Amino acid sequence: MRWTVHGERPIYESEWITLVLTDVEIPGGERFEHHVVRMPHQAAGAVVYDPERGLLLLWRHRFVTDTWGWEIPAGHIDAGEAPEEAAARETLEETGWRPGALTPLVRYHPHNGLSDQEFHLFLADGATHVGDPTDTGEAERVEWVPIDRVRRLASTEEILDGLSLTAILYALAFNALD
DSSP: OOOEEEEEEEEEEOSSOEEEEEEEEOTTSOEEEEEEEEOSSOEEEEEEEETTTEEEEEEEEETTTTEEEEEOOEEEOOTTOOHHHHHHHHHHHHHSEEEOOEEEEEEEOTTTTTBOOOEEEEEEEOEEEOSSOSOTTSOSEEEEEOHHHHHHHHHTTOOOOHHHHHHHHHHHHTTTTO
16 A cells, blocks of 8 residues: 655755654545655764674764664765765774775665655675774774674664664674685
């Protein structure tokens, strides 16, 4: 069943987010306004994997939830930039490591009942250390974490970021980290 969209009007707009009220009609005729979050920037990230070292992760604090956790390098896709290019750029800026060859892992909408945000995730074949991270406000530390420890971190809620958790669990589930 497809809903009919009759239009939408913005409630709030910024360079990061737009909140709109969408006039929708569901099959059967009920019509109402639905809040929708429009994201002008989509996001890309990389599961950087080295068989000897494990995954390249960032330990960081998120003020919105006031939580600490491990995350993969990720960020928004700049205008005119391909998702793969954004994943490579974000990895280098946030970690100081240039990722190896990137292959698509998964593309998804994290909350498609409320937002049009889209995540593009890649698997990187290792990385080369270039220097210190240039985006110094992203993480308290950057580490290579062995795969057996990554599994424990996921099960003990030390990886709470949805983008990172989805990417890592997807890579583990489909044996991309063997």
